[in-house]
Amino acid sequence: MFAFLATIATLGGIAAIESSLHGTLNLGADFLLMVVFACIAAPHTLNLGHNARISTVQPFMLAAIVLFGVREAMLLAAISLTYFWIVGRPRLPFYKAVFNVCNFVLAGWLGGHAFTAAGGRLGDVTSPGSLVGLLMSVLAFFVVNTGLVSIAVGLEQGIPPFRVWYEKYSWTINAQLAGGSLVILLGMLRQTFGAQVLFLTIPFCIMTYHFYKAYFPRASQKAHKT
Template sequence: MVAMVSAAGIGAGVAGLVLTWTSKDLLGLLAIIALVGIGQALALEVDDAGSISVSAVGCLAGAALFGPRASLALALASVAVEWSARRSEIHRVLFNMGALTLASLAAASVFKIGDLTPGGTEHRLAVAGLGLAAGAAYFAVNMGLLSVALALEGHERWWAVFKERFAWLLPHYLVYGFIGGVMALAYEAVKLFALGVFAVPLVLMRKTQEAYLKHTQRSAQKLRQAAETIQSQNVSLELANKLLKERSTAAMESLSATVDARDSYTAGHSRRVQQLALAIGRELGLSQAELDLLGHAALFHDIGKLAIPDAILLKPASLTQDEWALMQRHAEEGARIIDRLGFLNDAVPAIRHHHERFDGTGYPDRLGGEEIPLGARIIHVADALDSMLTTRIYRAARPAAEALAELRRAAGTQFCPRCVGALERILPLETLASDADRTPVVSVA
C-alpha cells in the first residue's frame, strides 16, 4: 500500500511537471512553495492522528495558479519541513509525498474546470466556488489514503478510522479550498502582494485552530480523568462487593453450623450433604458454575430450621399434625433467608424444593418429576442418605447397604431415579457394606 501510493503519487507528480512545464512566473511558484513550507512549520499536533496545518491553503492556491506542474514541488516542500521537525521513517515520508501529490493533482483537476468559463466576474465566481470542491477533493484523496494505510496497519476498517480521526477536518478543508481559490484570483490581480495580504488571516486561522485544539484536548483529558476515576471506583466497589459476599457467606455458614449444632446427632450434617451433593452433581456432568451453586444450596438447605423451636426440632417422639406443618415450613423459611442475601438467588429454588417428592406428593409446592429443580432432587437424595446413616434422637442409624437399598426402592416415587443412579455409581454397595465408620465414603473428583 505504501509503495503503491508513493510510486503513483511521485510518478503522477513528475508526469504533471514534465507535461505542463513552463518557466512562466517561477518567482510566484517559489513564493507559493515558501508559503507551504512556512505553513507546515506552524503545523499543530493532533494527538496520534498526525498534524493539521494551513499549508493546505498554499497547496490549493498553487494548484489553482500553476496546475499539475506545482503538485510535486508543493508536496516535497510540505514533507521536507515535516520530516525536519519529526524525523519520520523514510517509508512514511514517501507515502506522505505520494498522497499529498495526488491530493494536489486532484485539486488542480477541479480548478481546471474554471478555465472553461469566460473571463471577468463569471470566471472569478467560478474559481471561488470551485475552491470548495477542490478543498473537498484534496481532503478526500489525502485523508482517504491515510485512513486506508492506518486501517491496514492497525487491522481496522478504513471507514471507521476515517470517521474517528479525520472526518471532523472536512469543514476546515472546505474553507482552505475557498481561501485558496480567492488567493489565486487576488494573485492574478496584484501578484505577490496578494500572498502577503493573505498571510495575516492564515496566521489568525492557525491561532483559532490552536485554541480549538487546546480546548478539545483539555476536554478529552478531563473525560479521561473522569473515566479513570469511574474505573477506580468500579474496582473499589467490586472489591467491596466481593468482601461483602465472602463475609455474608461465612456468616451463613456459621448459621448453618449452628442449626446442625442444636442437635448433637446432626452435627456436620450440612457439610456432609454438601459433599455428597457435589459428588452426585459431578457424576451427572454439571458445569463448574452449576456445582458452585449446588454447593451453596446444599450447605444452606436446612438454614430455615432457625425458625423452628427446639421443642419441635429436638422432640424425641412423633410430631403432631400441627408440629409437622410447622416443621415443613423450614424449606420456605430457608429459601426466604437466602433470597434476602441477594447474591445467591439462583440457589433459592433448590433450597425451597429439596423436600419435593418425585411423585408430586412432597412439600411445599407438590412439584413432581422434572418440575423439581435438579439441584433440589440431588440435595433430596444426599440429605436422605446422610439422615439414614446418622443416629437421630428418635431412631438409630441404619446400615449403609440398607440405606442404599431404601433409596433404590423409593426411586421414581420419593426420589429422582437419575440422582439415585448417580449415587449408586459413586457409592458402590461393597464400599458401603465394609464401611466401619458412619460417615459415607465419597469418591470426590
C-alpha cells in the same frame, strides 16, 4: 501496510511523471514566494492521536493548483513536505516522509484535474466554471488527502480506517472550504496588487492551526458519542 505504502509511492511517482510530460513549470517569483511560505507552514502540524497528524499546507496547495497549475502544486508539495521531514523534530521515519509527500502529490494531482475537468481556468477565480472547479478541487483534495492518511493510520494502529477518518479528519472540511475562499481572495487581489498578496496566507494558516487546536478536542468528543 508495506503493500499499501508501496502502492501510494508508485501512484505518486506515476502522477509526477505524467504531469512532467505536459508543459513546463512556471517558476516565477510569486510561485517561489508561495513555496517559501509553504515550507514555513509545513512543520506546524497538530497531533490528533494514534499517529494521526494534520498539516496547514492545504491552502498553499489549492492556491498553487488554481493560480499556477497542477505541476506547480505537486512541486510545492514535494518541497514543503521534504523540508518538514528535514527540520521536524522528532524526525519522522523515512517511509512516513515518503508517504506524506506522495499523499500530497496525489491529492494535488487529482485536485488539479478536478479543477480543470469542472471548467476551471488557470488564474481565474471569478467565472462560474472556475468557482465550480475550485469547489471540486477542494473536495477531491480533501477526500484523497484525508482518506489515504486514514487508511495508513488504520492499518498501522489496527483501527477501522473509516473510524479514523470520522473521528480525526471529517470535521476539517470546514477549514478546507475556508482555504478555498482564501484562494478566491488571493486570485482577485493578485490581479491588482501582485505577489505581495500572498503574504495573506500566513495569518490564515496561523488561524487555521489554532482553529484545529481549539476545535479538535470537541470534534473528537462528539465523534465518540455518536
